[in-house]
Amino acid sequence: MSDGGDDGFVDDGGLFGGGGGGGGRRRRSNGGGAGCAIALIAALVLIFAAFAEDGGGGGGGGGGEGGSTGGAASPAPTFAPPPVDPPSDPVDPPPDPDGDAREPEAPDPVRDAAPGDCLAEGGTPDAPDLAPATCGDGVFEVREVVPAGADCRDYVNGAELDRAVRYDGYDLTLCLAYRHGAGSAYHAAVGDCVYGGSGDDARWEETSCQTGNFTVAGRLENESSWDDCDRSTPGYYGRSFTVSGWRPELDVRLCLRMNYPDDAGRSHLNTCLAMTGSVESPTFTFADCERANVYVTGRTSDYADADFCAPDAWATWRNEDFPDLGYTICWRWLNG
Template sequence: MKPLRDDEPREIGPYRVLAELGEGGMGRVLLAAASDGRLVALKVMRPHLLHDDRFRFRFRREVLTSREVAASRWTAAVVASDEHAAEPWLASEFFHGPTLAEAIAASGPLDEAAARRLMHGLASALAEIHAHGVVHRDLKPSNVILTEDGVRIIDFGIARAPGAGDGDTTVTETGALIGAPAHMSPEQITMRPVGPPTDLFSLGTTVIAAATGANPFDAEALFDIMSKVVHADPDLDALPAGLRTLVEPCLVKDPGERITAAELLARIGEPLAGPWPPGVAALDEMQRVEVASVAERLGWETRVQPDRTVLMYGPGFVRADTGVPTGPTIRYPTGPTAQYPPGAPVSGAGPVLRPGPVPPAPSRPDRTVLYSVLAVVAVVALASLLFLIDRPGARDDPGTTAADSSEDADAGSDWDGGTETDTDPVETTPDAVADPVADAVVGDCFHDYGGEDEADLEAASCGDGTFEVIDVYHDTTDLSLCDGLDDLTTSVADSGSRTVLCLSYRHSYGDAYHAEVGECVFGPDDDVSPWYRIDCQTGAFEVLERLPGESDQDACTESTYYNHAFWFTTDQTYLDVLLCLRFIYPDDAGYAAVDNCMYMDGDPEDGANYWFSDCDGANVYVTGRTDEYEASGFCGDDGWTTWSSPDFAAHTYTVCWRYL
């Protein structure tokens, strides 16, 4: 989870926003609380999609289809929404647990028993979803939550609405693919009608990824992925034999011959009961502690309800069914040392309070008064010390010179020559002043008034141009501990406090600033709007090179696919970033040049796909190319294919071809 930025709203609709759970190409998912304390996952659309009718339609359909399957124990039901708002949002049930993608990334593949349990849960979920007339169409590890009692399927953004026909509910445009191609079915890639078998194919690839840690159709280039999904038989040798026989019928290329969810359930049988592997359980517990910590900082508590949803209680939350505030008299500890389970019952109730606004997050204390007091104390201490030095009994101190003694004697003294015991002045030690670096926690932000080789940090409110702390290490000065962190910009070691801060720069042009090679980004075609990381799909840009400290697009390496650049400049050259990009076309025709050999798949009259091929296996070759749309006259008597981006006119093309 990530803390909210200072400029973010703390209320959306009837919900109090608490933290960020994650983000994707379509929007962000926030942790929020209803007035009765029920925690929800609140999805909001990205700003640059608010005026895109296609994505608004997708958003509305997610609401409709999620409500249709709300009765299922295998899905996170939508509990409220406002798809017509200026900034649409929807609230779904919140469950503790990592996504399958997070579990694989953190602790590796699932063992056979856990993979079988996963497969049983997914098959059960799909059987119920399909019974409601819904096809998910985007089943993948990031859309599966591993909960304490099984699995939950989320994100119905491109699901088919119940009762809809095959052709009237698509949210994709010609040539566009929304979703993850490596988890799609052959019929999705080739734009054929989809149905329940589509989800079974995706189930198969999801289980393979879970059991082996790799997707069998992954490749470096998008067109290679799609070609493998349509034509290649996946290598299942890494799967245990018991899983292999269950996965194989899911991956049949012909959807009519593919196994159904009900048939798969019958073959799986009842999986062995038991918890998820320790790595998954550790992620679950970590999330519980994080959520409980967010609540505790705001003066509240959390507990898991019998249906596994999470409730927050404390001042300001009033249960909708009774009107009695939820206020515990017993505090249940959280984390690995908890003596009570997360679902332990809570008794008692606190005083009746009206629902109020979200209490402000605790800000760093204003130490101006403290510093003033310390300054006065220091002055008084110094004056006292001077007085002690100047007093008569101090003239025999070892630090007094002979000349000083002589001068004092000549001036007269009331010292009687007796023995006096020297006493050291009492030292006044002010309270330790807080060190913003040593006391930093994840989510704090700093201005850096230094440079590339030497930092000069000052605590600041999080915002554009600041450095956000993404990890902290104590009792060390080893900067390499930060290596490998997502979105890392720089690391700073403070030798005095032996603290290492891992810092991420926040650029005003969006989180595409941190995009790595292989990730995809997108934003408006202007020079002032932010760009964001999104799922790789037609119309997005894949990062071919990320060049830190560079803002000259001529630095990009010329390649077959490089056709766009986006750069982030700052007042410090070392923070500049240049992204060398390739625009993702619907097929290889977008990259084709004269004399390239290609394989044309399909009837050109109905809309064929074009893939690069060795000339021996090709059936057409390119005779011309122009950046105009539907320029059939340019091609003369040759065949042609054309495409235009609604967002980037510069990537429009008409490609001419002849048969080999």
């Protein structure tokens, strides 16, 4: 019998924790199979470790502070977006809500009209056809643009309003003044002063009032007659303005009165006057006869006609451009 110490056999009971040595047959130990299994497990561990190391970042550094040999997951790649050019100034108009590009509105002489603009009439008074024009003679100037239902006379001086053209489609009315080729006196109102030449083609302009020019005593529009003017006062004169190719509504007749140096120029026979100054350089003012100191004894349109007045005193004046409106008055002291 052997003592069981060195012959390569193992006691079944000792290996599996059985009871003490009992009798029985000994068998050869399976130590060689167990060793193969252990070796296989070790090889698998090494292969797994190598695989994990290779997948941990392609030769990158080891684990973190914890000393882990396991490979960390690679970060996901990032990409910078391509640069974006700043938006350029828009060339085309933005689309409207329906998706169509808005076309810029074409200029319209009526819709876009403003005070001071000038328009030429290519139509008729009843069917106007106004077009932009250079401001000059023979065109219409816009004085005001008012709502379609408004009255231009509430916005424009009557003498400066020659025509009102209403456009319901634009909800506006154009208040127009005609630029007459005969001068600005065409738009003179009562009380304004004007002056011009005596010829038929002479221009007449508005001007400040002074001796020798004319005050507008009456303004007649449309169809009229000189009989409609008050011609009873000395110094009366008239000037008419017509517009060819139009109906009479643009025609104007001005009833004028000469601006004499004093009231002697408008005096009649037996008019009482208050005279101041010297006999050689007198000034006459209308006055009632109780306060007057002279009265008119005669009058003629001839200039400096002393013989006509003899033996009375006289005073005379004339405008070289309008000699027929000159005068010589004869006067005498009331209490003389």
